[in-house]
Amino acid sequence: MEIEPTYRDLIKELKEKKIRLSYQRVKILDYLNQHRTHPTADEIYTGLIAEIPSLSKTTVYNSLNSLVKANLIQELTIEDNENRYDIVTETHGHFKCEECGRIYDFKVELDSFNPEELKDFQINQKGVYFKGICKKCLETNQKNLQNEE
Amino acid sequence: MEIEPTYRDLIKELKEKKIRLSYQRVKILDYLNQHRTHPTADEIYTGLIAEIPSLSKTTVYNSLNSLVKANLIQELTIEDNENRYDIVTETHGHFKCEECGRIYDFKVELDSFNPEELKDFQINQKGVYFKGICKKCLETNQKNLQNEE
DNA sequence: TTCTTTATTGTAATCATTACACTTTATTAT
DNA sequence: ATAATAAAGTGTAATGATTACAATAAAGAA
Ligand SMILES: [Mn+2]
Ligand SMILES: [Mn+2]
Ligand SMILES: [Zn+2]
Ligand SMILES: [Zn+2]
Numbered sequence A, B: 001m002e003i004e005p006t007y008r009d010l011i012k013e014l015k016e017k018k019i020r021l022s023y024q025r026v027k028i029l030d031y032l033n034q035h036r037t038h039p040t041a042d043e044i045y046t047g048l049i050a051e052i053p054s055l056s057k058t059t060v061y062n063s064l065n066s067l068v069k070a071n072l073i074q075e076l077t078i079e080d081n082e083n084r085y086d087i088v089t090e091t092h093g094h095f096k097c098e099e100c101g102r103i104y105d106f107k108v109e110l111d112s113f114n115p116e117e118l119k120d121f122q123i124n125q126k127g128v129y130f131k132g133i134c135k136k137c138l139e140t141n142q143k144n145l146q147n148e149e
Numbered sequence C: 001t002t003c004t005t006t007a008t009t010g011t012a013a014t015c016a017t018t019a020c021a022c023t024t025t026a027t028t029a030t
Numbered sequence D: 001a002t003a004a005t006a007a008a009g010t011g012t013a014a015t016g017a018t019t020a021c022a023a024t025a026a027a028g029a030a
Helices: A005-016 A023-034 A041-048 A057-069 A135-148 B005-016 B023-034 B041-048 B057-069 B135-148
Strands: A074-079 A082-086 A093-097 A103-106 A122-133 B074-079 B082-086 B093-097 B103-106 B122-133
Touching (some): A023 A041, A023 A057, A041 A057, A041 A082, B023 B057, B041 B057, B041 B082, B122 B135
Antiparallel strands (some): A093 A103, B074 B082
16 A cells, blocks of 8 residues: 555654554554544444455454554543544543434643642543533434424 | 431432332442442442342342432443442542552532533533553552662 | 332343454565 | 565454343332
8 A cells, every 4th residue: 555755754653663554554544534423443344344355353453452552543432332433632522422322522621630639640641521412412302392292 | 228317318319210229229339338449340249249148240230220320329431341330429530540450539620611512512421531650650660660770 | 918010130142352373464684 | 586574464262241131039009
């Protein structure tokens, strides 16, 4: 696979971490870049299997773990039964709708937030997860109520 | 099991939700009240099996789910492979040490924080999870380095 | 007590993720 | 370029937390 020049230094950095940017991994990265829905490993697998018939689900898991370790992507643990992946590695909040399951991004300023209780702690990662019902679902519910009358 | 008078109104509220405060559930609640370490279902089971030899792990899971639904306890999803439980239901932050696994509480003021992106969303729950290395582990690491010299 | 509902228990099933052994591909040395 | 070495991909089996299910027990209502 031809690699664009802009990726040169990235690849170099990965080489130092001994993480190769293989065909499969680039495709997974590309999928995450085009699908900003915070997909699961299974969704990524299903989305790529047509284009890469040889793809193994194990490869998806292995690749995602490598990419997380290289800090190219972020792993989200919102529900206990599924990990999700995000190509945006900067700290931001995630809202999961308990009705439709969609996950929304929102801005959160946490750089300046260092709680007293964690003084002298080394903080590596900050996660903010909200749950509730999204605007779309609230509107749908409202319409259904009106139709029932 | 004899129930203390202070629980009277609580039990009434639970009755309305059709959730009975059985012997096992009270014991689980009591365990969570005495062990503020955010234990897993398995840790609760192991901690109670000596006192309640008939206890089933399924009961622990069922009870925890009922207590969460009744909002008597809170479910924490920090890592994907284990849910943890907290008798403190007020919103607060959790720090998980990546070295020793301990989970620390910290204060977080989120009542006033309503991100622009979630305008018109119904927010039911706010979770804040930090990860890193705790003070104890950092100090231990430091000592080990000194001894190696 | 008798009827009805809810809870407990043990076992089997589920399902996301990982372990493992093998093959393929990429990198390095000769 | 060829051979040797290291990393990655693949398929299948294992793992492990959680849930489903059916039978039994306990609690509440009548
Ligand atoms: Mn995101
Ligand atoms: Mn807590
Ligand atoms: Zn929704
Ligand atoms: Zn620690």
